[in-house]
Amino acid sequence: MLSNTRRTLLKLPLRSLSTSSALKSTDISVKEERPYVYNVQLNRPAKLNTFTMDMWREFKKAIDGLADDPKCRSIIVSGEGKAFCAGIDLAAGMSNIIQVIQDDAIEIGRKGRAVRRFIGEIQDCFTALEKCPKPIIAAVHSHCLGAGIDLITACDIRIASQDANFSIREVDIGLAADIGTLNRIQKVVGNDSWTREIALTARDFGADEAHRYGLISRICDDRKALLENSIDLAARIAEKSPIAVQGTKETLNYARDHTTDESLNFIKTWNMSQLLSTDLMNSALAAMNKKKATYEDV
Numbered sequence: 477m478l479s480n481t482r483r484t485l486l487k488l489p490l491r492s493l494s495t496s497s498a499l500k501s502t503d504i505s506v507k508e509e510r511p512y513v514y515n516v517q518l519n520r521p522a523k524l525n526t527f528t529m530d531m532w533r534e535f536k537k538a539i540d541g542l543a544d545d546p547k548c549r550s551i552i553v554s555g556e557g558k559a560f561c562a563g564i565d566l567a568a569g570m571s572n573i574i575q576v577i578q579d580d581a582i583e584i585g586r587k588g589r590a591v592r593r594f595i596g597e598i599q600d601c602f603t604a605l606e607k608c609p610k611p612i613i614a615a616v617h618s619h620c621l622g623a624g625i626d627l628i629t630a631c632d633i634r635i636a637s638q639d640a641n642f643s644i645r646e647v648d649i650g651l652a653a654d655i656g657t658l659n660r661i662q663k664v665v666g667n668d669s670w671t672r673e674i675a676l677t678a679r680d681f682g683a684d685e686a687h688r689y690g691l692i693s694r695i696c697d698d699r700k701a702l703l704e705n706s707i708d709l710a711a712r713i714a715e716k717s718p719i720a721v722q723g724t725k726e727t728l729n730y731a732r733d734h735t736t737d738e739s740l741n742f743i744k745t746w747n748m749s750q751l752l753s754t755d756l757m758n759s760a761l762a763a764m765n766k767k768k769a770t771y772e773d774v
């Protein structure tokens with residue numbers, strides 16, 4: 477079937493290559509699983525949740541919307557149907573770029589700029605996960621290939637069901653991965669040799685190997701357990717002070733990309749204002765009285 481997909485890509489006539497961002501897409505659905513806990517579902521199951529340009533844009537819109545929504549405190553990203561995500565849609569998802577590459581009327585330097593803009597727009601769709609102040613859990617079942625790995629490496633926590641299989645598939649489609657995997661994965665797993673092995677060979681690996689190297693932090697028996705585990709985990713985070721949780725995500729992201737001195741400076745400056753929050757006193761009082769604190773929305 478993969479070779480059919482590739483044939484489709486090669487045979488597409490130019491006029492069918494343009495995508496319309498005006499098209500109403502329903503490829504992403506957002507569901508409130510519990511109070512303050514939202515599940516952003518990749519919802520293109522017939523094509524194994526492969527990404528088209530419309531879907532990428534819709535995904536970013538969903539994440540940016542939850543980032544600004546005070547009623548959201550934690551997010552799950554999951555996939556509907558047989559697989560989490562089999563990567564970019566090798567036909568529809570590549571159409572814009574192929575249209576530009578094949579257009580002889582565009583001067584070569586301008587072609588390069590257009591390709592750069594295109595890649596940048598897709599990068600921003602997954603960087604939205606990292607920039608979102610709310611913690612995001614990727615819940616992976618079955619295939620997680622190419623763009624699927626771009627997506628999960630921009631999330632805060634990754635858990636998977638036993639049937640999950642992963643591949644940094646890009647070298648197999650003649651591409652150096654450019655949507656985030658190569659830029660984030662070493663910071664996630666901290667193992668340069670393993671990273672290079674899987675990125676340079678594009679080989680498949682399963683949940684056990686992903687767990688062993690720290691790409692995922694938990695393996696669940698099956699998809700049902702995966703969903704339950706991710707909702708419980710997200711709900712547990714959502715019970716905490718949103719001031720504390722969001723400050724923790726910001727600081728971990730900052731610390732990852734800066735020196736210890738710089739990030740110590742960051743957190744003391746951050747907490748200059750955030751320690752003034754009533755959340756600190758509420759939490760301390762609740763802990764002393766063995767009660768659960770509740771927190772105002774932020």
Ligand SMILES: CC/C=C\C=C\CC(=O)SCCNC(=O)CCNC(=O)[C@H](O)C(C)(C)COP(=O)(O)OP(=O)(O)OC[C@H]1O[C@@H](n2cnc3c(N)ncnc32)[C@H](O)[C@@H]1OP(=O)(O)O
Pocket residue numbers: 477478481522523524526562563564565566567595598619621622623624645646649654655
């Ligand atoms: C600027 C660039 C930006 C981003 C770049 C990202 C790079 C990548 O994402 S690289 C990874 C690309 N993906 C692949 O190479 C996977 C291709 N698919 C497969 O190998 C197989 O489908 C499978 C994942 C092993 C699953 O096999 P199977 O269980 O037999 O299912 P299928 O019948 O093959 O698939 C069902 C249905 O989905 C369609 N489909 C699957 N993958 C893709 C894809 N990547 N693009 C487009 N369509 C895909 C497949 O054609 C089937 O559709 P039908 O209409 O039923 O034929």
